[in-house]
Amino acid sequence: MVFEMIKNWWKIFAALCVLYTVIAGFLFKVPAQPILHETIRNLYFHVPMWFGMMTILFVSLWHSIKYLSNSNIQSDIIASQAAHTGMFMGVLGIITGSIWARYTWGAWWVADTKLNGAAITLLIYMAYFILRGSLDEEQKRARISAVYNIFAYVMLIVFLLILPRLNDSLHPGNGGNPGFSKYDLDSTMRMVFYPAVIGWILLGVWMMTIKIRIEKLKRKTFIND
Amino acid sequence: MINLLKKAGVSLALIFIATSGFAQDAAQTATNNAPVEMATGLYQSGKIYVVVIVVAVILIGIIGYLTMLDRKISKLEKEIENK
Known part of the structure; x- marks a missing residue:
């Protein structure tokens, strides 16, 4: 039991971080901003979804590259399941962003570089799953989708990190002005924001490990069918 | 018949009096415990x-x-x- 606790310390840490985020995120003082008002607190929930997505999709990319060098099917399992979890967080990010946009920018969807970029990124990753689904042979599927996954992550960087900075965006910190410096200057918000990012990322990673273990078990038990 | 009407009228009146008494009671207790805003x-x-x-x-x-x-x-x- 104690050994288990030590081995899984990061899961406990993730749970504590997220719980702290919810409590402090609702109750701590936030700077009064026009239009945003209390919705500035969404920073603790909406933004970490994207950070989580990018982290987990990076894990996916990493294992795709690994697969191309070692042809070990375990790497392919990790890459595909990580992509699943990353997409899940991305969808949550886009839904929460849409709700936030409705009550601050006035519409569910605006033709903003970052919004369209996010939508395109999700579509690119959807194509990854379609690609996987259309290939029956295991080695072939792993190889082709690994190559595609590298392309997908490069596109993610272009659409989420580069293009929004080159164009004007409604998102803060874009249009040649990177980072969160605008609202992150507030030290109370920083005290919630950083643990929030760490907590949500780790929670996503935890979900990812569960998905990977389930998939590995499935392959182990049904491999002789 | 008249007797029956009388009886009904009296009971209606009694019910009215009784219930209005309750209403007053309720209203009074509400005003007595004035600071409800907690x-x-x-x-x-x-x-x-x-x-x-x-x-x-x-x-x-x-x-x-x-x-x-x-x-x-x-x-x-x-x-x-x-x-």
């Missing part, structure tokens, strides 16, 4: 704390669920390993 504890600040607790409970539930899944998978992994 913004203490979880009732403070527009009751936001209630929302915080609700969200925290949901989150604890999700984390508990994840923990359970984790344990179940560990068990399965061990079982398959020992086969």
Whole structure:
């Protein structure tokens, strides 16, 4: 039991971080901003979804590259399941962003570089799953989708990190002005924001490990069918 | 017939008196305990704390669920390993 606790310390840490985020995120003082008002607190929930997505999709990319060098099917399992979890967080990010946009920018969807970029990124990753689904042979599927996954992550960087900075965006910190410096200057918000990012990322990673273990078990038990 | 009407009228009147008495009682107790506005504890600040607790409970539930899944998978992994 104690050994288990030590081995899984990061899961406990993730749970504590997220719980702290919810409590402090609702109750701590936030700077009064026009239009945003209390919705500035969404920073603790909406933004970490994207950070989580990018982290987990990076894990996916990493294992795709690994697969191309070692042809070990375990790497392919990790890459595909990580992509699943990353997409899940991305969808949550886009839904929460849409709700936030409705009550601050006035519409569910605006033709903003970052919004369209996010939508395109999700579509690119959807194509990854379609690609996987259309290939029956295991080695072939792993190889082709690994190559595609590298392309997908490069596109993610272009659409989420580069293009929004080159164009004007409604998102803060874009249009040649990177980072969160605008609202992150507030030290109370920083005290919630950083643990929030760490907590949500780790929670996503935890979900990812569960998905990977389930998939590995499935392959182990049904491999002789 | 007239007798019956009389009886009905009297009982209606009695009911009216009785219920109006209750109403007065209720109104009186309400005014007697005038300060009903108690913004203490979880009732403070527009009751936001209630929302915080609700969200925290949901989150604890999700984390508990994840923990359970984790344990179940560990068990399965061990079982398959020992086969």
